[in-house]
Amino acid sequence: MARYLVHRVFGMLVVLFLVSLFTYMVFFLLAPDPAVQICGKTCTPERIDQIRANLSLDDPFLVQFLHFLQGLFLGRDYGTGASAVHCSAPCLGYSFQSAQSVTDMIVQRLPVTAVVAIGAAVLWLLAGVVGGLISAVREGRFTDKFITSLTLGGMSVPNYVLALVLQYVFVVWLQWLPFPQAVPFADDPAQWFLNFILPWTVLAVGYASSYTRLTRANVIDTLGENFVRTARAKGLRPDLVWRRHALRPALTPIVTIAGMDFAGLLGGALITESVFGINGVGKLAADSITKNDQPVIMAVTLLAAFFVVVGNMAVDLLYSAIDPRVRVGAAS
Amino acid sequence: MSISSTELEAAGAPETGALVAATDPRRSVWHTLLRDPSAIACLVYIGLVIVMALAAPLIVKVSGWDPYEFDQTAIDPNLGGIPLGSWGGISAEHWLGVEPQSGRDIFARIVYGARASMLIAVSATALTTVLGVVFGLLAGYFGGRTDMVISRFMEFLMAFPALIFMIAVLSALPADNRQYLLVLVISVFGWPYLARIVRAQTMSLKQREFVEAARASGASRTRLVFTEILPNLRSTILVMVTLAVPGYIGTEAGLSFLGVGVVPPTPSWGQMISSSVSWYSVVPTYFLVPGTFLALLVLSFMVLGDRVRSAVDPGGR
Numbered sequence: 001m002a003r004y005l006v007h008r009v010f011g012m013l014v015v016l017f018l019v020s021l022f023t024y025m026v027f028f029l030l031a032p033d034p035a036v037q038i039c040g041k042t043c044t045p046e047r048i049d050q051i052r053a054n055l056s057l058d059d060p061f062l063v064q065f066l067h068f069l070q071g072l073f074l075g076r077d078y079g080t081g082a083s084a085v086h087c088s089a090p091c092l093g094y095s096f097q098s099a100q101s102v103t104d105m106i107v108q109r110l111p112v113t114a115v116v117a118i119g120a121a122v123l124w125l126l127a128g129v130v131g132g133l134i135s136a137v138r139e140g141r142f143t144d145k146f147i148t149s150l151t152l153g154g155m156s157v158p159n160y161v162l163a164l165v166l167q168y169v170f171v172v173w174l175q176w177l178p179f180p181q182a183v184p185f186a187d188d189p190a191q192w193f194l195n196f197i198l199p200w201t202v203l204a205v206g207y208a209s210s211y212t213r214l215t216r217a218n219v220i221d222t223l224g225e226n227f228v229r230t231a232r233a234k235g236l237r238p239d240l241v242w243r244r245h246a247l248r249p250a251l252t253p254i255v256t257i258a259g260m261d262f263a264g265l266l267g268g269a270l271i272t273e274s275v276f277g278i279n280g281v282g283k284l285a286a287d288s289i290t291k292n293d294q295p296v297i298m299a300v301t302l303l304a305a306f307f308v309v310v311g312n313m314a315v316d317l318l319y320s321a322i323d324p325r326v327r328v329g330a331a332s
Numbered sequence: 333m334s335i336s337s338t339e340l341e342a343a344g345a346p347e348t349g350a351l352v353a354a355t356d357p358r359r360s361v362w363h364t365l366l367r368d369p370s371a372i373a374c375l376v377y378i379g380l381v382i383v384m385a386l387a388a389p390l391i392v393k394v395s396g397w398d399p400y401e402f403d404q405t406a407i408d409p410n411l412g413g414i415p416l417g418s419w420g421g422i423s424a425e426h427w428l429g430v431e432p433q434s435g436r437d438i439f440a441r442i443v444y445g446a447r448a449s450m451l452i453a454v455s456a457t458a459l460t461t462v463l464g465v466v467f468g469l470l471a472g473y474f475g476g477r478t479d480m481v482i483s484r485f486m487e488f489l490m491a492f493p494a495l496i497f498m499i500a501v502l503s504a505l506p507a508d509n510r511q512y513l514l515v516l517v518i519s520v521f522g523w524p525y526l527a528r529i530v531r532a533q534t535m536s537l538k539q540r541e542f543v544e545a546a547r548a549s550g551a552s553r554t555r556l557v558f559t560e561i562l563p564n565l566r567s568t569i570l571v572m573v574t575l576a577v578p579g580y581i582g583t584e585a586g587l588s589f590l591g592v593g594v595v596p597p598t599p600s601w602g603q604m605i606s607s608s609v610s611w612y613s614v615v616p617t618y619f620l621v622p623g624t625f626l627a628l629l630v631l632s633f634m635v636l637g638d639r640v641r642s643a644v645d646p647g648g649r
Contacts, residue, residue, distance in 0.1 A: 015487070015488055015491045018488055019488075019491070019492060023497065023500070026500070026501055026504060027500075027504060030501070030504040030505055152631060152634055152635055152638070153631065155634060156578065156627055156628075156630040156631035156634050157627045157630075157631075158582055158585055158586065158589075158602075158605075158623075158626060158627065158630070160586070160589050160605060160606075160609075161605060161619070161623035161626065161627055164605070164608070164609065164612050164619045164623065165619075165620075165623070167612065168612055168613065168616050168619075171613075172612075172613045172616075264493075267493050267496065268496070270495060270496065270499070270590065271586060271589065271590065274590070275609065285496055285499075286499075286590060289499050289500060289503045289590075289592070290503070290591060292503065292504070297496075297500050300496060301493055301496050301497055301500060304493030304496050305491060305492060305493050308491050308492075308493060309491050312491070
């Protein structure tokens with residue numbers, strides 16, 4: 001077990017290192033000169049040189065990349081002499097646009113994204129598991145066909161289209177929900193909650209649809225197993241057969257996928273957050289991309305990769321905990 | 333190699349179904365599809381969009397408006413340029429209304445937008461399929477070190493936050509030739525999902541008697557891979573392809589929506605929806621029209637993929 005863990009953590013670090021190296025390289029090679037960008041309209045060659053020196057943009061690629069890594073783990077200093085700025089670990093640099101610390105920007109926005117992701121996950125798990133179970137129990141009948149066609153629809157509507165449609169129907173037309181605006185939780189919890197209903201729903205619909213299909217397939221599989229027949233033969237109530245015997249084994253793969261999807265969402269739901277104007281990591285990513293704010297793009301890419309990789313590992317460990325047939329040590 | 337037997341079983345399951353239908357798989361899939369009304373409806377809609385994409389200049393001649401032509405008479409300059417008339421300015425002149433502010437004809441832009449969507453989705457699917465099949469076959473057939481290198485590389489690509497990275501790369505690159513870049517970027521992150529399945533199936537197929545028999549009778553490696561193993565993967569590839577197209581249509585539209593896809597003024601459905609965001613409360617048809625076309629196209633491919641899957645693999649789900 002310990003050996004397996006060390007192995008996994010090492011592999012995780014390698015992947016993260018490669019992701020950061022690759023992203024850094026792409027920006028180093030492709031992006032327009034950030035010094036020119038920071039300098040703005042009233043720009044002199046001397047000023048550009050000064051900025052380049054401050055950000056040490058003249059260093060070769062590998063040196064810059066090592067400085068970036070150093071900042072991440074140990075902190076680093078920008079500039080020299082009296083104008084030097086110390087940025088303590090984990091240092092992700094300063095935004096080219098607002099000169100804010102990127103670490104601060106992310107720390108500020110991560111809770112918002114977490115709220116979006118958690119709410120959506122609760123919704124899609126509930127809808128997916130319940131819908132899938134009902135569909136499986138009624139296999140081949142009208143309810144099953146209805147739910148299955150709903151899921152196909154749910155998987156096909158792009159989430160920004162759904163976002164616009166729902167926003168138009170519920171906010172503009174029926175006026176059941178207030179116009180979305182950022183309200184701190186402490187000021188007005190009800191308003192805060194209402195603001196998140198649409199984003200949660202929009203995010204959850206696609207996932208809920210695929211979870212329904214997956215649950216349905218798994219439950220139908222287990223319903224054909226011998227132990228279910230035994231449970232039925234001994235006269236167990238049907239709802240108990242479904243809940244205890246059919247659903248439980250069918251949930252294991254759901255947990256796996258849910259873990260990974262959730263981890264993916266923590267990296268930011270770009271489209272949904274942008275459409276609803278939620279100030280989370282996803283909107284930060286979208287904004288920084290339109291403004292070509294490289295340190296921020298670099299940071300959000302790394303953050304998203306981090307969540308995906310950690311999520312993968314967590315899921316593997318969790319999997320061996322729920323399903324005794326899988327022993328992590330033996331798998332590799 | 334103690335990869336659980338369930339994985340091999342799962343990989344082996346569809347191919348027994350394929351063997352049953354192996355007498356003439358292509359014809360039987362067509363037959364099953366043509367007896368299914370919803371599959372026919374999907375095929376008709378997809379065919380319609382393809383015709384729209386191919387014959388865009390002709391269709392636009394008939395409808396009378398060019399996708400880039402401004403029509404100031406169709407909008408109301410006093411109200412910030414919202415279209416005149418109800419339903420976003422739908423009239424005999426402009427079949428699906430006009431864009432606010434510019435007055436460009438939405439029907440013409442939809443027709444031309446179909447070009448971008450289909451071209452990018454189909455080329456990306458073709459490229460992903462080639463990459464996925466080649467690398468999957470290589471990894472599955474040769475195993476050992478080849479397999480390890482390819483599998484690690486695939487894991488690395490799948491751990492990448494693909495959407496963010498695609499956007500970042502596309503925004504950093506110059507905007508000319510965006511279409512080709514889109515196809516390339518989508519494919520680079522897309523192929524591992526197909527390759528993974530091809531690899532697993534190849535691994536189980538190469539243990540089978542008919543492959544062994546061919547090997548014993550002195551068939552070359554190329555022959556084994558291309559004439560013994562590849563034909564048995566046909567149904568898997570077919571299903572994956574029909575399910576990949578809607579995914580890539582969505583990805584292209586999403587990237588265009590976020591402003592890093594097809595470059596304006598060239599229209600694309602995602603980009604049209606993106607520019608309608610600021611108008612959604614005033615001119616709802618502006619997002620409803622491209623949104624409906626897009627959702628229906630994705631839905632058609634999804635349903636079709638679903639039906640193809642049950643046609644080639646009647647036992648599975």
